[in-house]
Amino acid sequence: MATEQNGVMRRVPQRSEHGFTLIELLVVILIIGILAAIALPLYLGQSDKAKDAEAKSRARNLVTQVEACYTITATYASCVTGMPSLDSSGAAGASAQSTADGYEITATSKTGNQFVIIRSSTGFERTCDASGSSHGGCLANSW
Numbered sequence: 001m002a003t004e005q006n007g008v009m010r011r012v013p014q015r016s017e018h019g020f021t022l023i024e025l026l027v028v029i030l031i032i033g034i035l036a037a038i039a040l041p042l043y044l045g046q047s048d049k050a051k052d053a054e055a056k057s058r059a060r061n062l063v064t065q066v067e068a069c070y071t072i073t074a075t076y077a078s079c080v081t082g083m084p085s086l087d088s089s090g091a092a093g094a095s096a097q098s099t100a101d102g103y104e105i106t107a108t109s110k111t112g113n114q115f116v117i118i119r120s121s122t123g124f125e126r127t128c129d130a131s132g133s134s135h136g137g138c139l140a141n142s143w
Helices: 022-073 076-080
Strands: 001-004 006-011 092-098 103-108 114-120 123-129
Touching: 022 076, 022 092, 022 103, 022 114, 076 103, 076 123
Parallel strands: none
Antiparallel strands: 001 006, 092 103, 103 114, 114 123
8 A cells, every 4th residue: 555645655554463373372371281280289299298297296296295294293194184186176186195104196187197106215206107198298107
């Protein structure tokens, strides 16, 4: 298209189309899908680890409470009896039971994994049961 201005013919540039082609949009959607497929399992694994870490923390807090009581009473049996669960929401909690020469504390994670701390005359032993999630903080039955 040409116009005349002051006797000189000038060419008017055509208006160009702006936007994305269908192929470009499909490539972007494909890339986003691949990134989501990689990120989702990583996120779920971290979420399970966080839930297991909460249960471990509850077990260690209960150990601290029992040991503090033991310094006053000099017996684990009276410290463990009636020990309240550390969870007020009713979700995953920790419980203690007295044994012949110490105590056993069990904390259940929201993933279903159980974490156990056993206090005996020989010291502490920590074990876990990964019956819930294998992506959490229980690897090879220890923590």
